[in-house]
Amino acid sequence: MCVSISEVAPHRIWRDFPDNQAMHLLIPYATCLSEPCLAAQPTLKLPHLEQLLKKLGPLDATGGDEFSLSPPHERALARALGLPAIDGQIAWAALQARQQLASATVDTAGTAWAFVTLCHWQVNTHHVAMSQLPLPGLSMEASAGLMAAMRLYFAEDGITLHADQPGRWLAQGEIFANLATASTDRVVGRNLEPWMPNTQQAAPLRRLQNEMQMLLYTHPVNDDRAQRGLPPVNSLWFSGTGALPAGYQTPSAQSQPGVIDALQQAALSDNWPAWTQAWQDIDATHIKSLLQRVGQGQPVQLTLCGERGSKSWHSYKATVWQKILSHLASKPLYSLLEAL
Numbered sequence: 001m002c003v004s005i006s007e008v009a010p011h012r013i014w015r016d017f018p019d020n021q022a023m024h025l026l027i028p029y030a031t032c033l034s035e036p037c038l039a040a041q042p043t044l045k046l047p048h049l050e051q052l053l054k055k056l057g058p059l060d061a062t063g064g065d066e067f068s069l070s071p072p073h074e075r076a077l078a079r080a081l082g083l084p085a086i087d088g089q090i091a092w093a094a095l096q097a098r099q100q101l102a103s104a105t106v107d108t109a110g111t112a113w114a115f116v117t118l119c120h121w122q123v124n125t126h127h128v129a130m131s132q133l134p135l136p137g138l139s140m141e142a143s144a145g146l147m148a149a150m151r152l153y154f155a156e157d158g159i160t161l162h163a164d165q166p167g168r169w170l171a172q173g174e175i176f177a178n179l180a181t182a183s184t185d186r187v188v189g190r191n192l193e194p195w196m197p198n199t200q201q202a203a204p205l206r207r208l209q210n211e212m213q214m215l216l217y218t219h220p221v222n223d224d225r226a227q228r229g230l231p232p233v234n235s236l237w238f239s240g241t242g243a244l245p246a247g248y249q250t251p252s253a254q255s256q257p258g259v260i261d262a263l264q265q266a267a268l269s270d271n272w273p274a275w276t277q278a279w280q281d282i283d284a285t286h287i288k289s290l291l292q293r294v295g296q297g298q299p300v301q302l303t304l305c306g307e308r309g310s311k312s313w314h315s316y317k318a319t320v321w322q323k324i325l326s327h328l329a330s331k332p333l334y335s336l337l338e339a340l
Contacts, residue, residue, distance in 0.1 A: 023254075023293070023298065023299060024301040024303070025258050025287075026073065026257040026258070026303040026305065027259075027260045027263070028073035028260075029261075029306070030279075031306040031307075031337040033066055033306075033308075034267075034272070036272045037267070037275065038338065039272075040272045040273075040276055046279060046283040046333060047283065048284065048287040048291050049283050049287045049333065051291055052302065052313075053313060053336070056294070056300075056302065056316075057313060057314060058311070059301070059313060061339075063309045065308050068087050068088075069182045069183060069186060070086075070088055070089075070090055070183055070186075071183055072306060072309050072310040072340070073185075073305035074092075075310070076310045077257065078090045080303075081250065081251060082249075082251060083095070083244075086180075087180065088181050088241070089178065089181075089241060091240070091243055091244050092239075093113035093170055093176075093239075094112065094240075094243050095244060095250070096113075096164065096170060097162070097170050097172070099250075100164055101162060109244075110243060110244075110246065111172055111174070112173065112177035112178075112179075113171060113241070113242070114171045114181070114238045115169070115238070115239045115240040116168065116170075116237070117168050117236060117237045118143065118233045119131065119133060119167075119234075119236060119237050120135060120231040120232060120234055120235070121192065127191040127193060130189065130192055131188075131231060132189070135167050136230055136231075137225065138167045138233065139166055140163075140165075142224075143163070143165075143166045143168075144163060146216075146219065147161050147169055149215060149219060150215065154208065157175065157205075157208055158173050159171050159172065159175065159208075160172045175201065175205065176238075177242065177243055178242070179197065179199075179201055179241045181239045181240070182239065183239055184237060184239050187237065188268070209235065209236060212235070216235070217234070222234075257301075260282055262282055263275055263278050263282070290302060293315075299315050300314065301313070301314040301315075302314075304336075304337070304340060306337070306339075307340070309339070309340050310340060311339070311340060
């Protein structure tokens with residue numbers, strides 16, 4: 001299974017931009033390693049994408065494997081935003097804290113942060129797995145109630161909690177500096193054991209996690225969820241750890257990539273016919289728009305991300321001979337996707 005960040009997910013680390021502003025489109029989950037997904041790729045009909053790739057020149061390609069703590073789309077987005085793309089240490093929470101708490105009396109500069117995501121762990125016979133995020137039916141009020149109940153416990157470990165989104169908090173503390181943690185995109189639907197931080201530095205977080213699991217077991221929020229037939233909030237996950245580089249400035253909105261995450265829901269549910277349809281919808285809208293811009297002589301960039309790596313293309317002025325060579329060297333679309 002491969003998973004993603006939906007528009008309402010509490011673990012979201014990007015924001016979309018209107019298509020008429022984004023000259024660089026970044027598409028996560030352009031492919032997945034699921035066998036049904038790989039089987040579906042040769043049947044994909046994406047005429048605008050095939051035309052577009054023939055008109056663009058290759059940029060960087062990043063390799064890796066599906067076991068990196070930070071998935072390829074997060075690494076690609078970090079590079080586009082000028083953030084260090086250190087595996088498991090992309091400072092998404094610090095960036096969110098700067099944006100979310102800018103009007104509050106919170107000093108966010110130079111300090112380390114993390115996301116704390118409320119979640120449901122499914123206990124199976126041989127392993128524990130993370131259920132779907134965001135948790136259904138978890139309101140901002142319920143999230144705030146849980147944060148109030150846990151705040152003092154975190155404070156004992158030098159961690160200050162701040163509200164962010166329903167089911168996700170911002171945590172400030174030096175324990176998160178240079179601490180590698182797995183993105184929630186890597187753990188949803190999977191056995192959690194390989195992704196748990198097991199360094200000595202993370203030991204207080206593991207203890208805190210165990211303590212909060214006991215607190216959650218009897219919390220009234222879960223009594224209410226049980227009455228509504230919803231899965232209990234029975235654990236939490238730390239991610240997006242680190243501090244922003246000194247002097248870091250966020251690029252202007254116009255220069256940031258537009259992230260197209262329409263493939264998320266189908267991939268999350270292993271619904272590959274729906275994934276195919278979502279790809280076709282992207283091709284008929286966003287990709288078609290990029291193709292039109294190339295025809296108008298506008299600079300564009302496209303980045304496709306899989307579970308292992310990503311690849312980018314950009315518009316450039318090619319000679320006739322370069323165009324001929326590019327056409328002769330072009331690969332079937334499914335072959336390009338399989339390489340990600």
